[in-house]
Amino acid sequence: MLRINELIEAAQAYLPAEDVDLIHRAYLLAAAVHEGQQRASGEPYITHPIEVARILAGFHMDGACLAAAVLHDVVEDTPATFDQIQRQFGEEVAMLVDGVTKLGQVHFETHEEAQAENFRKMLLAMSQDLRVIIIKLADRLHNMRTLDYLSENKRRRVGRETLEIFAPIASRLGLNRIKNELEDLSFKHLYPVRYRVLSEQVRKERGNRAHITDRIEAAIARDLEEAGLDADVIGREKHLYSIYRKMRSKGLSFEEVQDIYAFRILVEDVPTCYQVMGRVHNLFKPIPGRFKDYIAIPKANGYQSLHTVVVNPFGGVMEFQIRSREMHEVAEAGVAAHWKYKEKGVTSPDRRKLEQSYAWLQQLLQIQQEAGDSAEFLEHVKVDLFPDEVYVFTHKGEILRLPRGATPVDFAYAVHTEIGHQCVGARINGRITSLRTPLRNGDRVEILTDPDHQPNSSWLHFVVTGKARSAIRHFLQTQQREKSVALGRGMLERTMEGVGVPFAEVPDSALREAAEHFHLQSREALFEAIGRGTVLAPAVVQHLFPGYLDRDLRVAGALGGEEAEAVDRGNGNVLVRGMEGIVANLARCCYPIPRDEIVGFISVGRGVMVHRKDCPNLHELAHHPEKWVDVDWAPETKGAFPVAIQAVVQNTKGVLAGMASAIAEDGANIDNVLVEDRDGVYKTIALTLEVEGRDHLAQIMRIMRGLGAVERIVRKKG
Known part of the structure; x- marks a missing residue:
């Protein structure tokens, strides 16, 4: 009961009695349904949701948020239901619990695709109510505090996902207090030896520099007091992970990091x-x-402060952060500060931060809709989560914030997507410059446009913002889609002409049904898939007109002479992708055998003909892409396969008999032999053998090369 009493006391300090009662009722239900459950540490499970709520109380979150924090695991881990929560605690609390529950079902993996999909879910949850992600961040913070009881592998996995996803989100929402602790705890579990060594070095340095920092702090406080300025001077130590990150990024040893300690000065207002x-x-x-002025130009997450680095009297350097007390609250609590002021019944001084956070979320939602796949989406998001910013001016004098390295094309898309699409040039500080030029702080940028211009794929090599990259890709993909639809439709029309069915006579309903068969949404999607090569035109025709390939094979069987001999049944050894059940035939012009790279081609009167990829006859077929099909060898092949080889041998007695004997001993048959004299000294022997595959053929050719009379032996291409 000690911990719930502490939570209730923290809530009573700023919440009305009805909200405190709501939190207490939430505790009573949670304690009842979690009864008997334990954490990995052996503590009762109820301690976890109480600690999560206490973290949120430290940010003065509202009563519904604290009640939802106490209940955040009951739907997932106990018999309690969403409807029960809704009846007892109202729609608002139930909605927050439901949002956190859905996030709780997300398990991050190292695989980029899964990570991206999980981030999509977090984004959607945030866009509905930011309190969902604030509860989730508090949940993750308490789990990180108690991570020691889990296995090493799990500690490392949780630490990495925290560092890569949760800490950057906390930073982007301005929750710096949570962000710093998440980073330090992740550092501890990902690199325990480095963490211990660095902790010990900082501890020693703290003792060495204590008298210096005390003297500097006293000197500043005395000077401000003499000037009649009301200010709080606070000496602070940078958190471990920020020191480690600086050492890694700049290649410094610990002794070379001079600004481990910084001073924060809090005053009443901006002029001060x-x-x-x-x-x-x-x-x-x-x-x-x-010197950086984040008051005049706040960071993307709404952070405001003056930063300056100075030389101290003892030869070292130190950083000062100067901000108002309201700015400090916002810097530490981020968007959570909004609910603190909401509870007091006054307008939040940082309403702008809340609006900026929602604007950022809306931008990410737009990127999500335009991204081609999950990996691409995550690529754009990571750009937005790890910004190193520059501030530039529009030609009207408005300030735009962009990541470092941004170009005029990034600037154009930041103004408006259509401005980006029509961008043909830029003036930076009045001079015409390349679209690749990196922007610098204070640049004045004007974009030159042409309504008939379109994005260039080469822009993707130098733009850095997620918005620009996703907009360019979306435009190019849409343009490519239109081309693919037209190409696919043409390929299907030509394939249908091959079976004597005019495309115009095929009803739309049949094409829509064919699209559904191939798991596509519409006939246009079917045409696009054919154009991109992911669905084969012959496979669509086979679905629309079952048996048309079998008919071609029956025609082939009725042919005589050379036409009939040109067809050799694959007997199930070759699989035709997307056209299951169709028998493929091995072309005799190139004699494909198992493990050869092969392609398929619809041949009128012969069905699916299988050729080697290096078959000379394929050049003649290149002008009919609608007739190509994907084929592959079956996992297990059976039977003998004809193959043609040619040997140059000495014109000596018994050489052919020696070759025939070697071939027979290796288990192969000779199907045909053709001997041609060359110059009286050498002769050429062309043989058609029956082998099991490439390995078998290679073995036979090695044996024959060992015969003294054989000068050269090769496999014929066609």
């Missing part, structure tokens, strides 16, 4: 922030280029 900045620069020498 700039006054304090002036006092700091009077006390300590600022380092040029290391």
Whole structure:
């Protein structure tokens, strides 16, 4: 009961009595249904949802959010139902529990496709109510705090997904307090030795520098007091993962990282922030280029503060962050700060942050709709989750925030998708520049457009924003789709002409039914699939007119002379993809045998003919793509297969008998022999053998090369 009492006390400090009662009733239900369940640590399971709610109470989240946090596992792990939650606690709490429950059913994997699909689910949940993801982040934070009780493999897996997905989302939503702790805990479980070594170094350095930081803090506080400025001066230590990340990115040793300690100065309002900045620069020498004004130009997640790096009296460097107290609350709590002010019944000072977060989510939703697949979507999202920003101006003087390395094309798409599509050039600071030019802070950018211009696929090599990349790909895919639809329709028409059925006589209903058969949504999707080669035109014709290939085979059987001899049944050794049950025939022009690379071709009167990929006759067939089909050898082949070889041998007595003996001893038959004299010294022997496949043929040719009279032996292509 101790922990629930602490939660209730924390809630009573800022919530009305009816909300506190809601949280207590949620606890009573959760404690009853979780009765007997334990965590990996051996503690009662109910301790986990209570701790999650306590984390959220630290951000002054509203009563519905805390009640949902207490109940967040009951639907998934106990007999309690969504309807029960809805009846007892109302629609709002039930909706939050349902959102968190659905996220709880997501299990991240290292496979990119699964990771992307899971991120889609998180995105959709966030877009409905940001409190869903805030609860999920608190849930993940408490799980990370108690991760020691799990196996090493699971600790590493959970640590990696936390570092790659949850911490960046917390950062993007401005929840820096959660983000920092998630990163440090992930670092601990992913790289335990590095974590221990770095922790020990920081601990030692803390003792060494304590007197220095105390003296600097006292000097600043005294100076601000003398100037009549009300300010709180707080010395702080950078969190471990940020130190480790800086060491890795810049190739530094721990001793070379000078700004491990920083100072934060909190004041009452914005004008005082700039006054304090002036006092700091009077006390300590600022380092040029290391001043950043995030008050005038906030970060993408709404963060505001003045940052400056100065040289301290002892020769080292240190960072100062100067912000108002309201900015500090927002910097630590991010979007969660909105609910704190909502509970007080006043307008949130950071309503803009909430609006920015929803705007970011809407942009990601647009990218999701345009992305071709999950991996592509994740690629765009990661660009937005890990921004290193530049700030540029439109020709009207408006500020645009873009990732570092962004180009005029990224800028154009940030203004509007159509501006991006029609972009033909750019002026940067009044000068015409290349579309590849990286933008720098303070650049004034004007985009030159042409209504008849279209995106170029080469742009994908240099754009960096997810919005630009997804919009370009979406345009190109749409354009390619139109071409594929036209190509596929033409291929189907020509294939139908081959069986004597005019395309115009095939009803739309039959084409729609054929599309459903191939798991496609419409006849246009069917044409596109044919054009892209994922569905074969002959397979569609076979579905529309069953037996038409069998009819061709019957015709072939009625032919005489050379036509009949040109067909050799595959006897199930060759599979025709998308046309199951169709018998393929081996072409005698190139004699394909098992393990050869092969292709199929619809031949009028002969059915599906199988050729080697290097068959010379394929050049004549290249102008009829609608007749090509995908074929492959069956996993197990049986029988003997004809193959043609040619040997140049010395014109000596008994050479043919020696070759025939070697072939017979290796289990092959000679089907045909043709001997041709060349110059009296050598002669050419062409043989048609029956072999089991490429391995068998290679073995026979090795044996024959060992015969003294054989100068050269090759397999004939056709």
